[in-house]
Amino acid sequence: MSSHPKESGHIVVGVDGSASSKEALRWAVRQAELTGCRVDAVIAWEYPPLYGSIGWVDAPQEIAGSIKLAAARALDDAIQEVAKTGDVSPVHAAVAYGTAAAVLLEAARDASLLVVGSRGHGGFSGALLGSVSQHCTQHAPCPVVVVRGRGR
Template sequence: MPQHMDEKPWPVVVGVDGSTGAQAALRWGMAQAKLTGSTVEAIAAWQYPEVYGYSYGWIPSMPEGGEFAKTAEHALLETVDTVRGQMDDPAQVSIRVAEGHPAQVLMDAARNAQLLVLGSRGHGTFSGILLGSVSQHCVQHAPCPVVVVPQP
C-alpha cells in the first residue's frame, strides 16, 4: 500500500531481544529512521515455553504470563536506553511488547512498516549459524524490505 506524500513516513520496525545483535540492529534502525524523518517501533516478543509434561504427573510451577512480559519489557527498555545513550541525536522510539512467536510478531508489525531491521543472531542460536531462525524467516516472508545487521 503506497504512502501519500502528506502522511508521516511509516515506522522502521526493529526486533529487540536484549542481545548485542539487537543493540546493533536498533542503532542502525534509529539512524535510518532519522535519515527518513521517521520513527522507530522497537518490538520485543515473548511466549510461554513449551511444556511436554512429566512422567510423575506434576508440572513445576511457571511464572504467570505477566512475568514473561515484564522480563521482555525490561530487556527492551534496557536496550533502548543503552542505544539512545550511544547516539547524539536519536530518532523517536516507541516500544511494544507482544505475546507470540518472535517471527510472527515481527511479521505482523512489518505490515505497516517501511523497513524491518533485525540482528543476524539473537539469544538462543548456535554461534556458527550466520542467520538465526527468526531472521531467516523474516528475510523470506516479510511484507516489507528487511535489513539484517551483522554481529558487531
Template sequence: MSDRDRGRIVVGVDGSPSSTKALRWALRQAAATNARVSAVQAWQTPGVYGTVITLVPGEELAAAARESLDAVLAAADADADAPDVEVDRRVVGGHPARVLLEEAEDADLLVVGSRG
C-alpha cells in the same frame, strides 16, 4: 509532514548484542529518513516438546521482556546516534517471527539482527 506521511521502521529486539546493533542501525536510518521506529520485543511461554511450561506466569515473562527492551533502548540512547527519533516501544506475546511479521505488515522496513 503528518505521521501518516512519515515512514515507519520496525526493529526486532531481544536483548542480545546483535539486536542492540540492529536497533542502533534502525535509529540512524530513521534519523536519515525522518521515519519513526517501532522497537518490538516478543515473548512467549517456553514449551517442552509441544507442552507449555506454566512455572512462570505470563505477566512475569512480559515484565521481563519490557525490562529487556528498556535496557536495550537505554543503551542505544546512550550512544545518541539519533536523539530526535520517535520510538514506539512494543512488547507482544507470541512467536517472535510471527510477531515481527505482523508488526511490520504496514511498515516500510523491518530490521533484525543475526543469531551468530
C-alpha cells in the same frame, strides 16, 4: 483529502536484548534520523512449554506475567542503552505475545522497513543467519535489513 502532513513511515526493529539486536536498533535509529521515520522496537515473548502428567500444559499465569515483565525490561534496557535522549526519532517500545518471527512480521505489515540482527539469543553461533532473521527475510511484507554484529 487530509490536511495532516503524511508521516514518512516507520521502521520496525526486532529486539531481544542480544548484542546483535542492539546493533540492529542502533542501525534503525540512525536510518530513522536520515529518513524522518519513527522507530518501533518490538520484543516477543511466549509461554515456556511445560510437560505435566497429562502432557503439554500452559504455564501458570504468574509465570506468564514474569516473562512478559522480563521481556519489557530487556526492551527498555536496550532502548536506554542505544537511543540517546534528544534523538531526532523517538523509539516506541512494543511487547507482544507470540513467536519472534510471527510478531515481527505482523508488526511490519505497514512498515517501511524491518530491521533484525543476524544472531539473537540461542541457536548455533557459527550460523550466518538466525532462524528469525532468515524467516523474516523470506516472508516480510516490506524490505528487510539484517544487521551483523560488530567485529565481523
